Amino acid sequence: MDALIGLPADELERVRAVVQPLQAAGLVPDRAEFPGDAMRMLTEAGALTAPLPIAAGGLGLGTERHRGGVLLDFLHLLGQAGLPLGRLLEAHVNALRIVVRYGNADQQAFVAEAVRGGALFALWVTDPPENGLRVTAQGDAMVLVGAKMFCSGAGHASHALVTAEYHDETRLLIVELGAGERVSPLSASLSGMRAAVTGQVDFTGIATSADRVVGSADDYLREPDFSAGAWRSSAVALGGLYRLLDLLRTQLTDRGRAADPHQRARFGQALIGHETGRLWLERAGRMAEDGEADDAAIVATVGLARIAVERACLDGVELVQRSLGLAAFMTSNPVEQVARDLETYLRQPAADEVLHNAAGYFMLNGLPVPS
Ligand SMILES: Cc1cc2nc3c(=O)[nH]c(=O)nc-3n(C[C@H](O)[C@H](O)[C@H](O)COP(=O)(O)OP(=O)(O)OC[C@H]3O[C@@H](n4cnc5c(N)ncnc54)[C@H](O)[C@@H]3O)c2cc1C
Known part of the structure; x- marks a missing residue:
């Protein structure tokens, strides 16, 4: 149980306590609008300072060794x-980790002070096809x-x-930004994840x-680190699948369909998928956060974990939609937004x-050792 070593369990409990009210109040909008109220609740629960x-x-979540288990839960x-x-x-975790x-x-002290004061960090590394970010003299x-x-x-x-080209090298820079500054929408909006307010930012002249x-x-x-960070986005995605399965369970029960053998078979398959993903992430997260294994083994394990979670989630969405039928496609049903996100x-x-x-990697080096 390395997950709990030296950690105040109540910190995680505080985040846990925020999750249900957030879900019940529907505070994550299905539009390109920053979830300010939800973020304030999470900030008060300590989510911004946790990393x-x-x-x-x-x-120390994401920034200190042996925190993989708690980071997965978080x-x-x-x-x-x-x-x-x-x-x-x-x-935010990824940026602080870097x-x-x-x-x-000095940079670490600057960032820590900003985060204790409520700063949310982003990590922006994707360049547009033209006009990628660079540093000029x-x-x-x-x-x-x-x-x-x-x-x-x-x-x-x-x-x-942000990453930026500087003398033909990729460098990382901290940039401070005012609210709404230098932002334009993507050329076409995304159909899901709208509340992550994913846009374009022009840094020219800063x-x-x-x-x-x-x-x-x-x-x-x-x-x-470059590849192994994928386990953390997979952990978030798996949380989305869990939410979907929880909604499925409630809705099947409410409709009196929970005893149907086909519904149960689908529910069971989806639970197996979720738990398979969780077990992969436990292993991958431990390896990535402990940093004690061979680098290539860490990258390969995280790679398989990412694909296992992706498969569990895609299958899970299909099973949930088949189970609920058209109800899963009604915009009034939270299932519709979670699946799309x-x-x-x-x-x-x-x-x-x-x-x-x-x-x-595993073809050349032998199978992962069972643990
Ligand atoms: C909600 C959301 C938020 C995001 N936020 C951020 C952010 O804050 N900061 C940031 O930097 N980025 C962000 N991203 C972008 C992200 O980092 C990736 O750039 C993006 O998700 C890439 O997705 P893709 O499916 O287009 O990938 P691709 O790599 O283009 O994959 C698409 C398909 O093409 C295949 N493929 C890839 N390369 C090749 C090739 N050379 N030849 C043949 N096939 C190929 C892949 O295997 C896959 O099947 C975000 C993305 C999402 C969805």
């Missing part, structure tokens, strides 16, 4: 509360030119960690400086390549 190192007033709970909320906070891992003491000054796309929390995250540059060249791409959120980079590489 800070313990010495900085947090729980992200799964956020996914239950609402996938867009989970996406926003998963990015600063703690690669940033200097203008006299003695460093000035940003270009944009990022698929920026979750655009206009609402107070700080972003002056930056060497003390905002985190780590050294290509740190962002350094393995195993989940199907959107599952689109993560290069799924085929991840499976190919992970399978290749």
Whole structure:
């Protein structure tokens, strides 16, 4: 039970206590509107500070070793509360992890103080096909030119960690942003995950400086962290599946259909899928957060875990929709939004390549050791 070592269980309980009221109040909108009330509740419950190192007033989730089990619970709970909320906070965890891992003491202190003051961090790394973000020299000054796309929390995250090209290297920079600043919508809106307010941000003209540059060249791409972070978005996604199965159970019961053998078979299959995903994530999360295994083994295990969760979720959505029929497609039914959010959120980079590489690793090195 490494999950509970040294951690105040009530911190997680506080987040758990927020999830149900959030769900009941429907505080995660199905439109491109930042879930401000929900985020305030989570902030009060300690969700923003949880990823800070313990010495900085947090729980070390994502920033300290041996916290994989608790981080899994935390992200799964956020996914239950609402996938867009989970996406926003998963990015916050990822950004803080990078600063703690690669940033200097001043940068870590700056970030910790900002987060204790309520800052939400974003991590924006996806360049548009043209006009990707780069750092240019203008006299003695460093000035940003270009944009990022698929920026979750655009206009609402107070700080972003971004990748930018600088002298043919990929560098990470901390950027502070005012509300709504420099944001434009994507060229076409996403059908799900609308409340993650994913837009484009144009940074052209923002002056930056060497003390905002985190780590050294290509740190962002350094393995195993670059690939292994996928276990955390999978943990949020799996929380979305759990919410869907909970809604299915309630709705079948309310309609007097819970004893039907076909419904039970589908429900059982979906539960098996969820638990399979959870077991994969337990293993992958432990390996990624402990950092004691071989780098390539961590990346391959996280890769298979990601694909296992993706499959469990896609199958789960199909089973839930088959079980509820047209009711699952009525916009008044929360199932409709959660399924759509989940199907959107599952689109993560290069799924085929991840499976190919992970399978290749175990093909060459032997099967994972049962644990
Ligand atoms: C809700 C949401 C929020 C997001 N928020 C952020 C954010 O805050 N910051 C950020 O940086 N990004 C964000 N992203 C973007 C994300 O990081 C990925 O860029 C995006 O999800 C990629 O998805 P994709 O399915 O288009 O991936 P792709 O990698 O394009 O995959 C699509 C398909 O093409 C295949 N494929 C990929 N490469 C090749 C190839 N070379 N040849 C042949 N086939 C190929 C894949 O296997 C897959 O089948 C967000 C995405 C979502 C959905």
